[in-house]
Amino acid sequence: MAKKFELNEVEVWDGNxxxxxxxRQAQVDVVAAYPITPSTPIVEGYGAYKANGYVDGxxxxxxxxxxxxxxxxxxxxxxxxxxxxxxxxxxxxMTEVLYQASGMRLPIVLCVVNRSLASPxxxxxxxxxxxxxxxxGWINIDAFNAQEAxxxxxxxxxxxxxxxxxxxxxxxxDGFTTSHKAQNVRPLQDEVAxxxxxxxxxVDDMLDFSRPVTHGAQTEEDWHxxxxxxxxxxLMDSTKVIDEVFKKFKxxxxxxxxxxxxxxxxxAEVAIVALGSSVETATLAAKQLREEEGIKAGVVxxxxxxxxxxxxxxxxxxxxxxxxxxxxxxSAPGGAMGALFNxxxxxxxxxxxxxxxxxxxxxxxxxxxxxxxxxxxxxEQKAHADAGHITTPIQQFSxxxxxxxxxxxxxxxx
Amino acid sequence: xxxxxxxxxxxxxxxxxxxxxxxxxxxxxxxxxxxxxNILKENVSHVKPEDRDYSDFNSYTATxxxxxxxxxxxxxxxxxxxxxxxxxxxxxxxxxxxxxxxGIDYDHCKGCGVCVEVCPTNPKSLLMFGEAQELEDALAMxxxxxxxxx
Amino acid sequence: MIExxxxxxxxxxxxxxxxGLGTVVATTGKQVQAYALYGSAKRGAAMNxxxxxxxxxxxxxxxxxxxxxxxxxxxxLAFTDDITKNDKPTTKxxxxxxxxxxxxxxxxxxxxxxxxxxxxVDAIQxxxxxxxxxxxNTPILGALMKVSGxxxxxxxxxxxxxxxxxxxxxxxxxNMEAITRAYNExx
Numbered sequence: 001m002a003k004k005f006e007l008n009e010v011e012v013w014d015g016n017x018x019x020x021x022x023x024r025q026a027q028v029d030v031v032a033a034y035p036i037t038p039s040t041p042i043v044e045g046y047g048a049y050k051a052n053g054y055v056d057g058x059x060x061x062x063x064x065x066x067x068x069x070x071x072x073x074x075x076x077x078x079x080x081x082x083x084x085x086x087x088x089x090x091x092x093x094m095t096e097v098l099y100q101a102s103g104m105r106l107p108i109v110l111c112v113v114n115r116s117l118a119s120p121x122x123x124x125x126x127x128x129x130x131x132x133x134x135x136x137g138w139i140n141i142d143a144f145n146a147q148e149a150x151x152x153x154x155x156x157x158x159x160x161x162x163x164x165x166x167x168x169x170x171x172x173x174d175g176f177t178t179s180h181k182a183q184n185v186r187p188l189q190d191e192v193a194x195x196x197x198x199x200x201x202x203v204d205d206m207l208d209f210s211r212p213v214t215h216g217a218q219t220e221e222d223w224h225x226x227x228x229x230x231x232x233x234x235l236m237d238s239t240k241v242i243d244e245v246f247k248k249f250k251x252x253x254x255x256x257x258x259x260x261x262x263x264x265x266x267x268a269e270v271a272i273v274a275l276g277s278s279v280e281t282a283t284l285a286a287k288q289l290r291e292e293e294g295i296k297a298g299v300v301x302x303x304x305x306x307x308x309x310x311x312x313x314x315x316x317x318x319x320x321x322x323x324x325x326x327x328x329x330x331s332a333p334g335g336a337m338g339a340l341f342n343x344x345x346x347x348x349x350x351x352x353x354x355x356x357x358x359x360x361x362x363x364x365x366x367x368x369x370x371x372x373x374x375x376x377x378x379x380e381q382k383a384h385a386d387a388g389h390i391t392t393p394i395q396q397f398s399x400x401x402x403x404x405x406x407x408x409x410x411x412x413x414x
Numbered sequence: 415x416x417x418x419x420x421x422x423x424x425x426x427x428x429x430x431x432x433x434x435x436x437x438x439x440x441x442x443x444x445x446x447x448x449x450x451x452n453i454l455k456e457n458v459s460h461v462k463p464e465d466r467d468y469s470d471f472n473s474y475t476a477t478x479x480x481x482x483x484x485x486x487x488x489x490x491x492x493x494x495x496x497x498x499x500x501x502x503x504x505x506x507x508x509x510x511x512x513x514x515x516x517g518i519d520y521d522h523c524k525g526c527g528v529c530v531e532v533c534p535t536n537p538k539s540l541l542m543f544g545e546a547q548e549l550e551d552a553l554a555m556x557x558x559x560x561x562x563x564x
Numbered sequence: 565m566i567e568x569x570x571x572x573x574x575x576x577x578x579x580x581x582x583x584g585l586g587t588v589v590a591t592t593g594k595q596v597q598a599y600a601l602y603g604s605a606k607r608g609a610a611m612n613x614x615x616x617x618x619x620x621x622x623x624x625x626x627x628x629x630x631x632x633x634x635x636x637x638x639x640x641l642a643f644t645d646d647i648t649k650n651d652k653p654t655t656k657x658x659x660x661x662x663x664x665x666x667x668x669x670x671x672x673x674x675x676x677x678x679x680x681x682x683x684x685v686d687a688i689q690x691x692x693x694x695x696x697x698x699x700x701n702t703p704i705l706g707a708l709m710k711v712s713g714x715x716x717x718x719x720x721x722x723x724x725x726x727x728x729x730x731x732x733x734x735x736x737x738x739n740m741e742a743i744t745r746a747y748n749e750x751x
Contacts, residue, residue: 214447
């Protein structure tokens with residue numbers, strides 16, 4: 001029986017430590033891991049809890065991240081509650097197995113501490129790894145600060161393991177900005193947290209000898225499509241359970257999470273859509289701009305990146321007051337608009353008001369995102385709004401040295 | 415055509431791939447295939463395959479006999495029960511009980527000939543014949559022991 | 565909002581110091597941030613750590629800050645780092661050095677119009693004398709308590725004891741002595 005961990009009402013934890021505590025409280029049965037910066041302290045923390053008797057589970061050391069996720073798939077198929085953590089190149093090496101986990105409907109929780117992808121090699125945060133995995137069939141939840149890096153893994157187990165969902169869940173947090181920044185965190189006591197997550201209920205587990213099953217079957221053109229269709233339906237339908245779990249978490253803690261978070265959007269004329277810790281910085285910039293210059297700025301943030309909340313994004317942007325929206329992508333776009341721009345544009349196209357939408361690529365490799373930069377972007381949206389058309393290329397780069405970089409002009413309105 | 419030893423009402427009753435093609439709403443979650451429809455009351459490893467109540471998802475109920483153009487024929491008179499063919503058969507189609515070779519499962523044998531290759535007796539206890547060859551005729555034309563060249 | 569920037573070398577305990585300060589401050593009901601910019605830097609590389617302290621939840625995740633206090637815990641960094649970067653007319657500097665305040669300022673042009681806001685303490689020597697190795701992170705916090713008046717010494721010592729509770733009693737006692745000496749010796 002695992003020892004209870006003494007916790008204060010308020011702790012000062014960084015995002016990594018907060019996440020490791022959530023894994024401990026969920027009493028994860030198996031962590032198979034290959035540590036990588038900046039997510040290392042999550043699995044290191046779990047290993048320390050295991051060594052000191054605070055968890056009853058197993059820590060499996062493997063030879064690579066591919067092995068780590070493979071170990072997780074095996075342990076989950078065998079019938080255990082399973083989690084691990086990774087970043088960047090490690091995430092990239094896991095990618096093949098991520099698709100196996102979701103296709104096999106194994107509710108593994110993967111704590112992703114977002115970091116850029118080489119080359120050039122870089123340990124700091126951007127969303128390259130998050131975007132790499134976005135089609136892998138996992139539920140993707142995004143934490144914006146250390147408190148959320150504690151809260152959301154607890155929710156992730158409850159969502160992924162729900163019998164109506166049975167899908168793996170990633171919980172993202174920004175490398176260093178969140179993972180290595182200590183902030184006030186209000187943890188739950190061990191028994192309260194575990195009661196919230198609940199006992200693990202295995203489904204089709206390989207260790208149930210009264211009902212032997214085959215996992216990882218092969219299908220060709222005559223079956224594959226039906227299985228992928230069923231899997232996609234389960235992912236799209238998981239919104240109901242996600243909403244329910246967020247509601248239960250709010251009832252327990254008072255901390256409210258929504259699939260799409262909105263800040264100052266009631267009367268907003270201009271808005272930023274972003275992910276991660278930038279959401280909080282942009283929201284602070286919006287507040288200051290409202291006070292200092294009367295610019296009605298707001299922020300929209302997909303808390304759940306997959307399944308993408310098209311309905312709630314549409315509703316958040318479907319306002320007569322809203323004229324110009326900037327989607328901020330913290331990942332090198334690789335010859336296209338940023339992913340957030342594409343998704344949000346698709347949702348916004350179904351609104352009555354159809355605001356103007358532009359795309360900024362920013363923050364690559366951990367480039368600092370400042371309040372001043374957020375304000376400048378809000379003001380540029382205001383200029384679009386005042387002119388009645390987009391006055392810049394659709395896609396621009398923000399915070400990069402050298403001549404202005406922009407691509408693709410609109411034919412609308414001017 | 416012989417279905418080989420220990421054939422049952424369940425074994426090889428449908429052509430592989432001829433199963434009903436259900437829609438996305440009816441496929442099993444996570445591509446998990448149940449070997450049995452019912453909850454088992456005893457450890458299934460203690461039950462012989464011919465006595466197990468396999469589900470339609472288990473390959474026991476499917477047949478690949480039509481894939482075969484030549485087939486192995488087993489000659490009990492020469493076999494020394496070494497189990498080499500049982501070990502090597504890639505389709506678990508050599509049937510053996512208590513280390514005694516019983517014969518071939520012709521519902522699942524694809525006619526690859528590995529069993530013949532690995533048979534150590536002289537002459538071999540397993541030989542490949544045309545699919546249409548009657549077993550009795552095949553045994554009647556079994557070759558003599560080969561003499562070692564001096 | 566109080567903002568504090570640490571100038572340190574990786575391995576001198578600036579991150580631990582910043583987190584320790586944050587933990588003590590959080591016990592008084594305030595909101596804190598403690599973070600660092602170091603990435604893949606190895607022991608000995610120059611690095612920054614940061615604290616933010618406020619009454620309201622802190623949502624600014626910008627790394628850059630306009631510090632109210634600059635803590636320089638490696639003597640050489642006062643010369644080689646841009647320690648006055650993004651400062652304010654009120655920014656106070658607490659610098660580890662074996663030089664007198666006047667000697668130090670005379671050698672660093674950037675500090676010459678800020679002499680009344682520069683404080684010195686030999687946190688390296690204090691840590692060598694008390695802890696037995698160069699670990700200037702806790703003594704610099706003693707100096708910060710004196711210069712800022714943030715908390716009185718006894719309160720701070722009591723809470724730092726809790727932060728350091730995983731260490732042997734001998735280490736805790738040595739750190740308490742180091743903090744007290746720096747509190748008394750900072751000029």
